[in-house]
Amino acid sequence: xxxxxxxxxxxxxxxxxxxxxxxxxxxxxxxxxxxxxxxxxxxxxxxxxxxxxxxxxxxxxxxxxxxxxxxxxxxxxxxxxxxxxxxxxxxxxxxxxxxxxxxxxxxxxxxxxxxxxxxxxxxxxxxxxxxxxxxxxxxxxxxxxxxxxxxxxxxxxxxxxxxxxxxxxxxxxxxxxxxxxxxxxxxxxxx
Amino acid sequence: xxxxxxxxxxxxxxxxxxxxxxxxxxxxxxxxxxxxxxxxxxxxxxxxxxxxxxxxxxxxxxxxxxxxxxxxxxxxxxxxxxxxxxxxxxxxxxxxxxxxxxxxxxxxxxxxxxxxxxxxxxxxxxxxxxxxxxxxxxxxxxxxxxxxxxxxxxxxxxxxxxxxxxxxxxxxxxxxxxxxxxxxxxxxxxxxxxxxxxxxxxxxxxxxxxxxxxxxxxxxxxxxxxxxxxxxxxxxxxxxxxxxxxxxxxxxxxxxxxxxxxxxxxxxxxxxxxxxxxxxxxxxxxxxxxxxxxxxxxxxxxxxxxxxxxxxxxxxxxxxxxxxxxxxxxxxxxxxxxxxxxxxxxxxxxxxxxxxxxxxxxxxxxxxxxxxxxxxxxxxxxxxxxxxxxxxxxxxxxxxxxxxxxxxxxxxxxxxxxxxxxxxxxxxxxxxxxxxxxxxxxxxxxxxxxxxxxxxxxx
Numbered sequence: 090x091x092x093x094x095x096x097x098x099x100x101x102x103x104x105x106x107x108x109x110x111x112x113x114x115x116x117x118x119x120x121x122x123x124x125x126x127x128x129x130x131x132x133x134x135x136x137x138x139x140x141x142x143x144x145x146x147x148x149x150x151x152x153x154x155x156x157x158x159x160x161x162x163x164x165x166x167x168x169x170x171x172x173x174x175x176x177x178x179x180x181x182x183x184x185x186x187x188x189x190x191x192x193x194x195x196x197x198x199x200x201x202x203x204x205x206x207x208x209x210x211x212x213x214x215x216x217x218x219x220x221x222x223x224x225x226x227x228x229x230x231x232x233x234x235x236x237x238x239x240x241x242x243x244x245x246x247x248x249x250x251x252x253x254x255x256x257x258x259x260x261x262x263x264x265x266x267x268x269x270x271x272x273x274x275x276x277x278x279x280x
Numbered sequence: 281x282x283x284x285x286x287x288x289x290x291x292x293x294x295x296x297x298x299x300x301x302x303x304x305x306x307x308x309x310x311x312x313x314x315x316x317x318x319x320x321x322x323x324x325x326x327x328x329x330x331x332x333x334x335x336x337x338x339x340x341x342x343x344x345x346x347x348x349x350x351x352x353x354x355x356x357x358x359x360x361x362x363x364x365x366x367x368x369x370x371x372x373x374x375x376x377x378x379x380x381x382x383x384x385x386x387x388x389x390x391x392x393x394x395x396x397x398x399x400x401x402x403x404x405x406x407x408x409x410x411x412x413x414x415x416x417x418x419x420x421x422x423x424x425x426x427x428x429x430x431x432x433x434x435x436x437x438x439x440x441x442x443x444x445x446x447x448x449x450x451x452x453x454x455x456x457x458x459x460x461x462x463x464x465x466x467x468x469x470x471x472x473x474x475x476x477x478x479x480x481x482x483x484x485x486x487x488x489x490x491x492x493x494x495x496x497x498x499x500x501x502x503x504x505x506x507x508x509x510x511x512x513x514x515x516x517x518x519x520x521x522x523x524x525x526x527x528x529x530x531x532x533x534x535x536x537x538x539x540x541x542x543x544x545x546x547x548x549x550x551x552x553x554x555x556x557x558x559x560x561x562x563x564x565x566x567x568x569x570x571x572x573x574x575x576x577x578x579x580x581x582x583x584x585x586x587x588x589x590x591x592x593x594x595x596x597x598x599x600x601x602x603x604x605x606x607x608x609x610x611x612x613x614x615x616x617x618x619x620x621x622x623x624x625x626x627x628x629x630x631x632x633x634x635x636x637x638x639x640x641x642x643x644x645x646x647x648x649x650x651x652x653x654x655x656x657x658x659x660x661x662x663x664x665x666x667x668x669x670x671x672x673x674x675x676x677x678x679x680x681x682x683x684x685x686x687x688x689x690x691x692x693x694x695x696x697x698x699x700x701x702x703x704x705x706x707x708x709x710x711x712x713x714x715x716x717x718x719x720x721x722x723x724x725x726x727x728x729x730x731x732x733x734x735x736x737x738x739x
Contacts, residue, residue, distance in 0.1 A: 093364035096520070096568045100345045103576030108338035110525060113532055115325050115332075129545060178510060179476055197535075198545035211557050212509035215502045215549075233531040233546075240527065246555035250534075252546045255502040259417035259433065261440045262308055263460035268416060269468060269475075270502025270549070 115234055122196045122229040123278065130199035133253035134266050135274040139226070143167060146223065146277050150188065154219075159185035163209040164223065178212040186219040191251075192243060193228035194276065195236050200252035201276055202236065204245035211247055215255075220271035222251065226278040285608050287630035292602035305437060306600040312433075313594040315543025316644065323535070333532050334648035337585035340523055341575060347490040347523045348566070354493025358555045360562045368398035371567045375400060375482070375515055376407055378563055382513045384480045386410040388471075390497070390504035391418055392484030393431050393588060394517050394567060396610045400482075412474045414503040416467050423450045429604025431611055432541050432590040437603050471503070481507035485518035486587070487533060488564075491526045494554040495564065498537065498547040505551055513561040516553070520571045521584040533587060536646035540589040574622050579657045583618050585647040592641035592651055598634050607631060614641035618654040621662065629667035632658035690729070697723040 090098075119125040127137040140146055143166040150167075154160055161184050162169045169188070174181075189208060191201035201222045205211050214220055230236050240248065255270030266272055296302055320326045340347060352362045365371035379387060387404070389395065389411055401411045401422075413422045417434035420443055421427065428434030435443070444458035453466045483504045487496040495516055497504045508514045524533065538544040556562035574580055593599050593613035604612040609620040609628060614635060620628035632655045641651040662668055663676060682688050699706055700723035707720050714720075726734075 091364075092366045092370060092568075096364055096366055096566075096572055097345055097348065099568075099572035100348070100520070100575060103572060104345060105342050105575070105578075105581060108335070108342040110339040111332050111335040113332055113528060115328060117323075117325060133544065133548075182472075182476065195546075200546050200550070205557075210509075212506065215505040215509060233535050234528070237528045237531045245552070247557075248552040248554065249505070250546060250550040252544075252548050252550075255548055256500050257416045257464055258542070259415070259420065259435055260443055260460040260463055261438075262311065262433075262436075263440070265460050265464040267468065268464060268501035268503070269414065269471065269506050 113234060115232070117197070117234075118231045119196050122231065123226050125196040125231075126194050126199060126229050127278075129196060130253065130276055133199050134256060134264075135199060135253040135276060137276050137278055139278045139280065141280050146188065146221075149275075149277075150186065150221070154186050156185065159183060160187070161209065161213070161217075162188040163207055164188060164190055174209050178210045178216070181210060181213055181216050184213070184217040186221060187213050187217045188221040188223065188277075189214060191222040191224045191276075193230060193236070193239055194224050194278075195231075195233060195250070196229055197232045198250075198252055200236075200250040202240065202243075203249055203251060204243060205247040206245065208247070214249065214251060215270045217271060219273045219275075220251070220254075221275040221277060223277045223279060226280055285627070288602065288606050288608070288634040289630065291606035291608065292598075292634070295603045295606055296601070302601055304439075305603060308436060309594045309600045312542060313591070313644070316540055316591055316594065317543075319539035319543040319545065323539070329532055329536055330646055330648055333536055333587075333646055334585065336524065336529050336532065337647050340521070340525065341581060341584060343525075344520065344523065344575065347525060348520065350490040351488055351493060351523055354490070355488075355495075355564055356493070358493045358562075360493070360556070360564050363563060363565045365565060365567045366569070368400075368567070368569055371398045371517065371565055371569075372400050372403040374565050375517070376404060376409070378513065378515055378561075379404070379409055379480050382480050382561070384409070384478070384513070386412070386474070386478055387480040387482060388412050388414050388474050388478040388503075388507040388511070389482040390484065390499060390507055391415040391434070392482065392517055393610060394484055394519055395482065396427065397569065398517075398567065400517075412471070412478070414471050414474065414507060415499070415501060416464060419467060419471065420446065423447075427605070427610065429612065430590060430593055431588055431613075432593075437605070475503075475506045475510050478507065479511055480513045480515065481511035482515045482517060483508060485516050485522050485564075486537070487524050487530060488518060488522050489525075489527050489530070490523055492554065494527070494552050496530060496534075496550060496552050498534070498550050500544075500548045502549055505549055508553070509557065512559070513563070514553070514556060515563045515565065517565045517567065519567055519569075521586075537587055537589055540591040540644065540646040570623050577622075579661075580618065580622060580654055582649050583615065583622070583651075583654060585649050586615050586619075587647055589646055591644040591646065595640045595644050597636060597638065597640070602634065607634070614651045614655065615649070618651060618658060621658050625662065625665065626667055629662050632656075632662060633668075690727075693727050693729075697727070 191203045254274040257268040420435040430436045440458040447453040599613045617631035639652040
């Protein structure tokens with residue numbers, strides 16, 4: 090008998106009495122989802138910016154990141170073509186900022202759900218120096234319970250909740266933004 | 281009891297030699313406990329979440345056999361290779377074989393208490409593999425040649441000046457600079473090189489979903505994601521008990537995990553790995569190491585519900601004042617003290633006594649593990665099996681006799697008070713452990729019972 094079968098046999102022998110699966114019956118709803126999302130995101134070190142169309146985003150990027158050679162986006166509306174995705178994900182190390190489309194936001198924790206479909210390359214949201222995510226302001230849910238109802242309808246190979254910039258407090262509990270991933274995170278809320 | 285290593289009390293005594301450091305350690309951890317409280321109090325349904333999480337975990341334990349098979353089947357469909365290991369030795373060999381097959385000499389690893397449990401780093405190093413821990417706290421203790429002292433905050437016992445000195449020697453940062461921003465950035469630059477050149481990445485697993493065959497890994501730094509997405513091979517190592525039935529249950533656990541751990545509403549990255557990237561190999565190693573045996577124990581099964589948030593560490597008055605290394609186990613603190621005797625009763629017989637049984641651990645546990653009850657039950661098991669010192673055993677037997685016979689109880693009380701009054705040195709000496717760092721109280725005139733009979737009973 091191999092390890093798998095031995096382990097499974099031991100487990101079967103030791104199973105406790107059946108304990109039923111509870112229903113997850115929690116319905117929290119915030120009245121103003123956008124304001125709650127913005128406040129939570131700010132509290133975890135991110136920045137929320139309301140925009141009405143893609144040209145606002147383009148202006149913001151051009152104003153803050155002069156060297157557009159190091160800007161990349163998977164959103165066709167932005168037309169940042171300076172960098173193309175190659176086979177080697179390591180080449181993305183020089184990216185200053187990427188602008189990616191998220192699926193939706195979560196008001197209670199400031200997280201944005203993004204899947205591999207919108208990442209260009211899976212390493213991009215983590216290897217870029219700064220990250221911007223774009224969501225529709227009507228695509229914000231109250232809690233993670235509603236979030237997973239939405240996720241059930243999304244097909245993905247890699248799905249990530251990103252909540253704020255990468256951070257650490259490992260040195261004497263002092264918060265430092267920019268551990269290994271993005272040093273800053275902007276979420277554009279499109280009306 | 282302490283044949284192979286020094287016990288918790290001895291190590292704690294050493295830790296307590298530096299009083300100001302103990303105060304600092306105590307306050308730092310209490311600060312995190314307070315952050316946890318603030319986060320929990322913002323959620324009106326917090327208690328409902330805890331109860332739901334606890335019930336889901338109970339269901340997992342009662343159906344673990346079927347859920348594991350369901351997870352394996354779905355993960356394989358997603359493109360993963362699933363391995364099963366009974367022991368740490370078997371686990372380590374599986375991991376080494378995968379690394380060798382990939383032809384890699386250097387690998388990156390994100391935080392995984394399971395690989396610490398298996399002493400994987402030492403094993404791989406002995407086989408010529410260069411392992412780099414990429415979580416900042418874990419990197420710091422790795423450079424210092426120490427194990428983590430806390431499962432969420434591995435170097436919580438280090439002061440920034442000491443880290444500055446360590447980084448000056450290891451990474452060439454300016455001498456005398458202890459700025460957390462500068463030190464973190466130095467680690468970021470140094471570890472980027474390792475990420476860029478490692479073809480194998482090892483991660484832990486926070487949750488594995490039976491329904492979908494995906495795994496979820498939570499980090500704040502982004503180190504797990506960078507490692508995995510730049511590597512040709514991803515090895516995910518997990519304990520059998522990390523299974524949850526459905527994806528929607530992540531909503532319950534992710535709401536509890538970071539709030540309980542650090543007071544954050546969620547970790548920065550909660551990554552759901554469902555299928556590997558094109559051309560990438562994905563291996564999942566499932567470890568038993570005593571878990572399947574523990575499942576059969578009515579008294580100690582519940583410890584398998586743990587989601588490793590460390591809230592019980594931060595609240596524990598003994599942990600805060602004795603430090604993680606006093607526990608001489610991979611998982612310290614109250615949860616570690618009920619896990620460790622299950623793995624090696626003799627070696628860890630001291631740990632269930634490293635508690636005041638105040639119950640604070642059970643009160644903050646997000647999955648409602650009865651930690652302090654289990655600590656108490658382990659003490660009974662340990663005494664029955666002869667794993668406590670002769671003095672403690674005699675003391676306990678003596679106490680049992682006194683408490684069993686009203687006559688002895690009554691006379692020993694007044695005898696004790698009489699001795700304390702007239703021969704205080706018989707109590708105030710080094711043989712009495714209670715006297716250490718404490719003054720003995722003044723003996724009262726009479727017992728409560730005597731007072732009660734005199735004042736109340738006649739009414």
